Amino acid sequence: MKLIPTLVACVALLSASAAVADSRVFIIANQPDDSGIDQCLARSERCGANAALAYCKARDFVQATAYRRVDPDEVTGAVPKTVGAACMRGGCDEYVAITCQR
Template identity: 55%
Template sequence: MRLPSALLASAFLLGAVSAASADSRVFIVANQADGYGVDECLAEGHKCGAHAARAFCQSREFAQASAYRRVEHNEITATVPGDGGERCTGPSCGEYVAITCQR
């Protein structure tokens, strides 16, 4: 039994549409100690960071946060803000969090 070419073309287009709708982007943000522990929730990937990560993504017109975690400096390929001699204070000074947002 052969599948008509129109059916195969439809299957291909549906696959392309679902791939386009899964648009995601990773944001690298400074891990700011806020006194409430949100920074540790995000950095450690704990469930308590889910709301903050989702709010971050929604503020940038994404639907949800699919992941969030601490990143090391060697994982960041672009210039890291704050490496130009600015003074940083606090326990999470110089730490960064990656938040993956999806549309």
């Protein structure tokens, strides 16, 4: 009879681990524009929440759990260095990480 509570506990633990939400981090170029939304995302300010949420929903995720500026060095060689006209507006090598969750 002591086996039944142990089995119930094991099943509950397995069920809880299966319910962990799917989460993914997207690294995107921080595109400066006149709206200022790029700075909201890069500085993790509240004003970037709607942009991050829209980005996640466009990729079939339910919510954005985090967004922040990312240094290109944090991304192991996958992010190319920006040169030329794109650097004129101060957007060189600036990226944002948005964490989306299902």
